[in-house]
Amino acid sequence: MTLSDNMRAALLIMASMAAFTVNDALMKLASPNLPFFQQIFMRGALITIGLFILAAIWGHLRFKPDRKDRLLTALRTLAEAVGTVFFLTALFSIPIANLSAILQALPLTVTLAAAVFLGEPVGWRRIVAILIGFVGVAIIIRPEAGGFSIYALYGVAAVIAVTFRDLAARKLSKAVPSSRVALSAAIGVTLMAGVGSVIEQExxxxxxxxxSLLLLGAAVCLMVGYISAVAGMRLGEIGFVAPFRYTSLIVALFLGLVFFNEWPDFWTMVGAGIVVTTGLFTIYRERATAGKPSIGLRVR
Structure with missing residues (x-):
């Protein structure tokens, strides 16, 4: 069976989300005795070295992007670094459940942004599926009813930054190697973490x-996540692949049990079931509409 570009992109996004979540678990296991910004910097240095070696082996360092692709890569790197700064600022100031609830709006913002800025078709059925998936995420997260502080706006800013990051990756020409894009992102985040670590401690x-082994494993996972995420966002329609970001929540439930002896309660399982169902529905819709003229929503 030959997979469509959308299906291959969905698999890449699922792999990237799983890799990112494993990275988070490894970082959490290494965190008790290491300052957070130092962790990010050390991991980022390892990722930068690894991606540089891979790009050199694959011959991607010799690639000469044109001016448009250089600007888009710079924009994506800036958005990555800015999003990380906003995320960390919010993370240290509001409950992580609240911030997670805000960040789960990302698939919807990416889908709408793709329709608005790129004119990609997004059918109403997929829009409904994404909205239902967001309800499932809200059930899983169940943020505390304490209202949002000003730092919640930093979480919204992180969502906006990551949305522009993904749109910039989408507009890159197919000739630009994903390893080069991922390397630029790793360098940007590492520099940001270096500045943060200087401020954080002497x-x-x-x-x-x-x-050290945990940080090395996290670096490898993040490399896989970077490359898979860039490749997935560039290969498929954003409106189709965006819901598969919810894979990270499913993987997080599993890792919580294995590494932290945590098991979700009934309502968390209900929310997870809704998220999985919406993901399966988008796969069904992609197959059902394959080869048919697109009549999805286009916003100009």
């Missing part, structure tokens, strides 16, 4: 062997 904490 003396660094030397990690032990266990912590």
């Amino acid at each position: 003396v660094w904490v030397l990690p032990n062997l266990h912590e």
Whole structure:
């Protein structure tokens, strides 16, 4: 069976979300004795080295992008770094459940932005599926009813930054290697973390062997996530692949049980079931409409 570009893109996005979530778990396991910005910087340095080596082996460092692609890569890198800064600022100031609830709006914002700025077709059935998926995410997260502070706006800013990051990746020409795009993002985030670590502390904490191995594993996972995410967003329609970002929630439930002895309650399982169902429905719709003229929503 030959997979369509949308289906291959969906698999790449699922792989990237799983890799990102494993990275989060490894970072959490390494976090008790290491300052957070230092963790990000050390992991980023490893990722930068790894991606540089991969790009060199694949011959991608010799690629000469045109001016448009250089600008788009710079925009994507800037959006990545800015989004990380806003995310971390919000993370240190409001409950993580609240911030997670805000960030789960990303698939919807990406879908709408793709329709508005790129003119991509987004059928009403997919829009409904995404909205239902968001309800499922809200059931899983169940943020505390304490209202939002000003720092919630930092979470919204992170969503906006990541939305522009993904749109910039989408507009890159197919000739630009994904490894080059991922390398630029890794460098940008690492520089941001370096500045943050200088502000955060004067003396660094030397990690032990266990912590070093966890950071190395996190770096490998993040490399896989970077490359898969860029490739997936560039290969398929954003409106189709965006809902598969919810894969991270499913993987998080599994990792919570394995690594942290956490098991979701009934309502969390209900929410997870809704998210999975909406993902399966979008696959069904993609297959059902394959080869048919697009009559989806286009916003100009």
